[in-house]
Amino acid sequence: MSKPINVFSEIGKLKTVMLHRPGKELENLMPDYLERLLFDDIPFLEQAQKEHDNFAEVLQKKGVEVVYLEDLVAESLTNEEIRIQFIDQYLSEAGIGSHAVKEKIKEMLTAIKDERELVDKTIAGIQKAEMPEYNVESLTDMMESDYPFIIDPMPNLYFTRDNFATMGNGVSLNHMYSVTRQRETIYGQYIFDYHPRFAGKEVPKVYDRNNTTRIEGGDELVLSKDVLAVGLSQRTEAASIEKLAKNIFEQELGFNCVLAFNIGEYRKFMHLDTVFTMIDYDKFTIHPEIEGALEVYSITPKGNGELKITREEDTLEHILAKYLNLDSVQLIRCGDGNITAAAREQWNDGSNTLTIAPGEVIVYDRNTVTNKALERAGVKLNYIPGSELVRGRGGPRCMSMPLYREDLTK
Template sequence: MSTPINVFSEIGKLETVMLHRPGNELSNLLPDELQNLLFDDIPFLEQAQKEHDYFAEVLQAKGIEVLYLEDLAAESLRNKDIREKFIKQYLDEANIFNQTLKTKLQEKLTAIKDNRELVDKTMAGVQKVELPKYKAVSLTEMMDNSSPFVIDPLPNLYFTRDNFATVGHGISLNRMYSSTRQRETIYGQYIFDHHPRFSGKNIPRVYDRNNVSQIEGGDELILSEKVIAIGISQRTEAISIERLAKNVFDRKLGFNCVLAFNIGQKRKFMHLDTVFTMVDYDKFTIHPEIEEMLEVYSITPKNTGELKIAKERGRLEHILAKYLHRDSVQFIRCGDGNQTAAAREQWNDGSNTLAIAPGEVIVYDRNMITNKALERAGVKLNYIPSSELVRGRGGPRCMSMPLSRKSLTQ
């Protein structure tokens, strides 16, 4: 492998992917904290793990290398200095205002000798009962006294698509929509800065977690070696897309166009990939509700180094066909176009497919109507169970971060 990051399409044969197996962060979800932690329900952890293991087994059976975020993060803490820096940064970003409490937490985390155990603990969060002598002293702590946690869990981590995204040979280390998820990107920072597989490999960074405007990986789709699509959504701001586009063009990663899809600010849509994914050279899943109202803007580089931004005219399928140099493209509608079925199956991520090769995808088994429409369109389906994983509002694409895909020109 000449470079550890190689993603120039959504559909090229998947070679290496990063997952996160759900852990105790899901056991630490509480009903009163669901909204703050961006969940609508509490998954049953053991069943969620079984479903996730099945997902990994399907990938591995196809010859795909599966890496785990938690392992990569642990392997990145290669020496005492990196480890101490990681713990300090984690606590700084956990908004611990009581210095005495921060010191106790630092001592607790430092005392964990195994790096993997340390990473798991930072993901799971810390309950007050784990600090027997804990006492609220600041006004902030007293106002938050109803919570049993001194550090909240990170339950969204099994959606590895969001906190960073691969773009060509580079990465977008993202600024998350919610402070709840911003700590997730610390793991990506340490992996790309310190893991032997990635550090020192001159991986371009086209977005940085310290930027003030937000962008998330579920909105970032690599349509071809030349074209990127990014959703303007509840989780991604327009200014972030401009910044990323400028960086991509300046770093000469091969892309010459970014298509910005304005999908609106509704939670049920959340990211572009919850309503739109690419499954073959000329086939896309789409949620019918966004099809007519969608606005598309093209962003291309000028010779001066500035950006040219234009609102695209015409139907979405004609815009895609133009930029992908196809005579036409086919939309496979969530719920097979039925309004009731589309609404229900989109909520259960019927449009969120993971392509593992051109015309071959992984889908949730529960979306039967959409899945039949995909099969009729000639798409090969690999089914995974989803009764618990789906409760986090994300599908197979959300749960996977491709690190390498085979080039479509090979």
């Protein structure tokens, strides 16, 4: 592999993928604070880990190299200076009101000698109960005196698709919708700056986590070596898409068009990939509820750093066929077009598939109606259980970040 990142499609044969195995951060979820942490329910950790291990095993049996975010971050802390810098940055973004408390936690984290253990602890969060000497000093702390955490856990991290996104030979290091998830992007920063796999390899950055407008990886899809699709959603705003497009065109990564899909700001849709994924050269999964009101805008370079933005006045099928240079495309509808099945199975990520080769995908086994529709369309399915993983509202694509895909030959 000449370059550490190579992702010029959603469907090229998957060679390397990054996952995060759910950890103790899920055991720090509490019913009263689920909304704050962007969860609707509390997964059973032991079962969630079994399901996730099964997911990784399916990938490995297909010849995919599986690497774990937590290992990559630990391996990025290559010397004491970087280690202290990481701890300081983590604490500066943790929302701690008291300087004294921050110093005590720094002592606690610095005392953890094993790098992987340190990373796991930063992901799990820190309860007030872990610091018996914890004293409320700041007004912020006093206003949250009943809140059980000094530092929130990061339970969404097993959805590795979101905090950064790979495209071409580059990476979009994202600015997240919520403060809780914004801290996740610290891990991406250290991986791409310091991990031996990426450091010094000139990985282009097409978005920066310090930008002020939000964008998330579930909204970023690579349709071809020429075309990206980005969702305008609950988690990604229009200004971010324009910034991303300008950066991509200026850095000449090979893409010449960004299609912006306005799917609306709804929790049930959340990201573009929860309602739309590419599974073959000419096949897509889609949630039928977005089709009627879906607006699509094409963004192309006009020259001198300017963008040409055009509202596409056509059906989604025709727009996709036009920009992918195909005669036609097939939209395979979640729930096989039945409104009740579609709503239920989209909630359980029936439209969120991970393509591991053209026409071959990984899906949750629970979405039986959608899965039968995919099989009828000639798609090869690899089933994984997900009764606990799905409680975080994400499917196989959400839980995976491709680092390397083979280029398509046609």
